[in-house]
Amino acid sequence: MNIRHFFRADHGIAAVEAAIVLPLMVFFAMGVVELYQYFRTDALMTRAAFSVADGVSMQQDLFDGGPCNLSDHVCTYGALMPDLMRPVDYQNGGSLQIRLLKTENITTGSGQNKQTKTVWKTMPEWGKRCDGSGACVNFKQEYTGTETPAPNDNDTIVIVEVFQTFEPFVISSRYWQALGGPRTLRAASFYRPRFDDLNALQ
Template structure:
């Protein structure tokens, strides 16, 4: 009996039939996690890049204008929002502000508009990076906030917030007037 048990155990340990199926069953969950993790990281990076593109495009469209009206500002918001597709634009907020440096070199808000976010107060101080303005010049500032919600990993994280700020100087004048 002992000899039979020892021989059966040796035969069982030497048998390689089904070994591939066992290895696959052990590795498959890890492969799935890696695949969906790579997909998720790619989606987040794409959303972050598009947030950057929205900020630059919004500032660029306004900086090219000689003046900007309500209708043109709505067009800028619509065109900028379209960049986010195929991602949802529900979590997208855009604020465009014209900042003018007065004679003393203090940066003040000349006008501001917001899409799903409150505009800045006209006349309020605005901190800009050093050297961006000189007295009598202005800068268009586009602030974009995007809340990314993953289609597959809502169990891991609810949402990720991206923020991008773009600064551009007006191209046709020292400052861009806002008209109604």
């Protein structure tokens, strides 16, 4: 074979191209599926947080006890979460937190420079934490989020947070670990109570 024939030969070019392109296409397809799963989970969490916050804020009173099948029983919202989050496996990695915050007035300065500012209290009046199975317990954990709406004097707000552990497919978990591994996603929603201020659970 002379040198000119060698450079003109095209035997095996398709195989070489496939060997280069096919792995890239596989990784691209895996990435698209992973992104879809991520954004679907995030969208479901956002919708669930909105639905729970809306439902809680419409109640005239909220009851702390069971049987967790009435809209004015706060534990009902924990029991509904697995259905609101389908098809995500909420029971094995999800949780729900519901809080009620009030405002307080803070005075700064003195004399003519004295100013009063209305701010949200960081410690809730009451709180409920529900795990993936729907079981709820009382908790009073300081709220450190910064996305709350602007407060008014004597204001209250219902804050709902949904958490979900997001895990990649097994086929891509080795690569996902290199990017930080499984992570906990969070979605939050806020509603001012429509009727009573719901300052305490009955």
